[in-house]
Amino acid sequence: MPDSMTMSRNGMVSKIQTRIRTDAFKNNYDLVGKELGRGKFAVVKKCVEKSTGKEHAAKFLRKRRKGQDCRVDIINEIAILESAAGNPFVVSLHEAYETASEIILVLECAAGGEIFNQCVADNDEAFTEKDVIRLAKQILTGVAGLHRNNVVHLDLKPQNVLLTRAHPLGDIRIVDFGLSRRMDSMEEVREILGTPEYVAPEVLNYEPISTATDMWSIGVLIYVMLTGVSPFLGDEKQETFLNISQVNVDYSQDVFEGVSSLAVDFIKSLLVKNPRKRATAEECLKHPWLNGHSNPLPHLHNALRSSLDEPENSPSESEPELESPAPSPELVIVTSYTTCSGQSEMKSVRGAFAFDEPFAARSEIKQELIC
Structure with missing residues (x-):
């Protein structure tokens, strides 16, 4: 992981290298099929990148949960995925988007x-x-x-x-x-x-x-x-x-x-x-x-x-x-x-x-x- 990262006292990383895009996710991806998974604060959907035709999994994460700002938790998740970028058995992060209420992680889709x-x-x-x-x-x-x-x-x-x-x-x-x-x-x-x-x-x-x-x-x-x-x-x-x-x-x-x-x-x-x-x-x-x-x-x-x-x-x-x-x-x-x-x-x-x-x-x- 880059030397420039910083961490809080509980081991969460607060600096990332990934540029979080603010343009519209739907301009670059089409959602296809049924939901792949759903939790209390997130939903995962299959998507297809328009420019390449490649399938990905889009993970939509709510930034506020139970009245708390949880953006830092999502940044930590991105940072951990960055650190594992060369690991063949860890899901890969393609890119990230942010809206007023969500951060969207575009991930490798493991179809099995x-x-x-x-x-x-x-x-x-x-x-x-x-x-x-x-x-x-x-x-x-x-x-x-x-x-x-x-x-x-x-x-x-x-x-x-x-x-x-x-x-x-x-x-x-x-x-x-x-x-x-x-x-x-x-x-x-x-x-x-x-x-x-x-x-x-x-x-x-x-x-x-x-x-x-x-x-x-x-x-x-x-x-x-x-x-x-x-x-x-x-x-x-x-x-x-x-x-x-x-x-x-x-x-x-x-x-x-x-x-x-x-x-x-x-x-x-x-x-x-x-x-x-x-x-x-x-x-x-x-x-x-x-x-x-x-x-x-x-x-x-x-x-x-x-x-x-x-x-x-x-x-x-x-x-x-x-x-x-x-x-x-x-x-x-x-x-x-x-x-x-x-x-x-x-x-x-x-x-x-x-x-x-x-x-x-x-x-x-x-x-x-x-x-």
Whole structure:
């Protein structure tokens, strides 16, 4: 990233190199098809550049949210995308426009949609372990590039990893840098940021975040890709947080049926409570699972559909009333913006997905944590 950039105390970048255009977006692009995704403060639409005929994804971001001026958050997102311009597995920024109420990011369009769709697919459409190995290498290569630039994503999950195509399986693009932070020149960054099912214990405990915070989320992500199960998801958020704080993970053969022991070992190297003991992205890329596995395995988690209809009993049901793992600032829900997302609504049960939104701490906003 250019030396001229400046950062605020919480790791947000406030200077960008991209020229934000103020001429009319519609003069240069035609919107086509249906919406690709929608959040509380943003909508993503496919567009075609008139001069080239090339397809892009236009992300329309509102500058004011809940009465607050959030332009600085969008500038930070642009800056992070600029810093990742040479990263082959991060969505690329083409250009940006600004109106009185919105900033429009014109992004690469990954037409294959979210890997979330394959994580919850029927047996013949679900990922094989061989698929997961290939995609995991790409995710880790992309994240390693971010971490070399001291950027932490802070919201890695299946909804924020897209595919260039679904059939045949394409390559991945990491998207949605709305919560990302730059860590260099910072003594410590402490913020409550992320999506409940994927957030690391140090975030819940309001301890310093680091590149290791992303590595926990990757451990959860790979668990999900291999099994179709969300490892820490509880019936309520407080149960989810307690599961994370206690690293309450099921590595049983029932969950990992047909999955290699090397894959389980890989996940165990990441779902470690002490961030200093977690494997780094570079270390993960050297793991035997990603370099020595040669036997394609059958499609995984073929019983996921039935599990959605019959919720499992949480192992924490017999425990006393759940409390937060540790005192922390009030949490406030904010929305997740993906680039090319297929929205799905699924039953929120232990062992299946909740299509959840990330949260962020805002000291000036008084609101309880709600979905």
